[in-house]
Amino acid sequence: MIDDRIIEQLKFCLEKDKKISFLVGAGLSAESGIPTFRGKDGYWVSGSKNYKAEDIGTFRMFNLASQEVWKWFLYRKSVTEKAKPNQSHILLKEIEDNLENNFALISQNVDSLHRKSGNSEERTFLIHGDFDFVRCGDECSKELYPFPKEINLTDRNKDIITESEWKALRCPKCGEDLRPHVLWFDEYYDEKYFKRDSVLKISKHTGILFVIGTSGATTLPQMVARNVFAKGGMIVEVNIEESYFSELLKNKKKGIVINQKSSPFLTELNEEIKKLVVIE
Numbered sequence: 001m002i003d004d005r006i007i008e009q010l011k012f013c014l015e016k017d018k019k020i021s022f023l024v025g026a027g028l029s030a031e032s033g034i035p036t037f038r039g040k041d042g043y044w045v046s047g048s049k050n051y052k053a054e055d056i057g058t059f060r061m062f063n064l065a066s067q068e069v070w071k072w073f074l075y076r077k078s079v080t081e082k083a084k085p086n087q088s089h090i091l092l093k094e095i096e097d098n099l100e101n102n103f104a105l106i107s108q109n110v111d112s113l114h115r116k117s118g119n120s121e122e123r124t125f126l127i128h129g130d131f132d133f134v135r136c137g138d139e140c141s142k143e144l145y146p147f148p149k150e151i152n153l154t155d156r157n158k159d160i161i162t163e164s165e166w167k168a169l170r171c172p173k174c175g176e177d178l179r180p181h182v183l184w185f186d187e188y189y190d191e192k193y194f195k196r197d198s199v200l201k202i203s204k205h206t207g208i209l210f211v212i213g214t215s216g217a218t219t220l221p222q223m224v225a226r227n228v229f230a231k232g233g234m235i236v237e238v239n240i241e242e243s244y245f246s247e248l249l250k251n252k253k254k255g256i257v258i259n260q261k262s263s264p265f266l267t268e269l270n271e272e273i274k275k276l277v278v279i280e
């Protein structure tokens, strides 16, 4: 059963044309078989070297050893390539269809699963980047290029990048190494690549924010949550583990923590939303 306070707030959002926003993270894609690449899943062994995600996923490392960084990303890309959207992704697509312009999806996931499940590009904000694109590692332009088709993603030998693949990973304009279009651990959020300003604007118009499957470890999601509260909105966290948000929401009148997996919650939520949009 969905909490009555949530249903009241949803009604309010539809009446006052407020956003109903979803902030999602790695927990959402875990059921699709995508590891978080942090913590105990975060180690990457290459040759005799053993890297932590926080060390190899950096611009610093890319400058020092771009091939090593690409080996890791190509392996990750090959994992996400095979993955299929799970029930939660599919429900988020249905919820978008029901809410249309009231819907916003702010995602920390770079795995293309929102695109595969059909969420629109206009209402989806990929704040940590997108594995489907690459860009110049030397920033000769800000252009994004589709991920090169020449790369073999079906049976990757994780220790080898072939010569022809390496050629495909060169910037078409200046010939420098291309880089994955993702936010690295030593980089900052901006508008051009990561929609920072758009997302902050949305957070100020959000009447209810659902936080799903994210530990909230990074600054932009934390700013989004603070803005929602500052403007009198409600925050609902759906998570089976304690997180930054559980702490933030504690003892707040407009904070609700639901210890449930995302798909059963989203199923019920979608049913309630359907009833509300029909009445409209």
Ligand SMILES: [Zn+2]
Residues within 6 Å of the ligand: 136, 137, 138, 139, 140, 141, 171, 172, 173, 174, 175, 176
């Ligand atoms: Zn370039």
